[in-house]
Amino acid sequence: xxxxxxxxxxxxxxxxxxxxxxxxxxxxxxxxxxxxxxxxxxxxxxxxxxxxxxxxxxxxxxxxxxxxxx
Numbered sequence: 001x002x003x004x005x006x007x008x009x010x011x012x013x014x015x016x017x018x019x020x021x022x023x024x025x026x027x028x029x030x031x032x033x034x035x036x037x038x039x040x041x042x043x044x045x046x047x048x049x050x051x052x053x054x055x056x057x058x059x060x061x062x063x064x065x066x067x068x069x070x
Contacts, residue, residue: 004017005017
């Protein structure tokens with residue numbers, strides 16, 4: 001990494017080096033945010049699926065209780 005910095009400083013392109021480092025950090029941040037968003041979406045999907053299963057089971061039990069009372 002120090003060789004890369006030395007090459008840029010010899011050519012006077014420190015602004016390009018700073019821009020490259022900023023763009024790399026921004027890209028890494030974006031990838032991290034997308035990964036976390038994807039994981040959150042999967043967790044929410046799992047939650048909705050479990051809620052649907054619970055509601056289906058509760059509805060069946062309510063129907064069975066209603067039939068037993070009639």
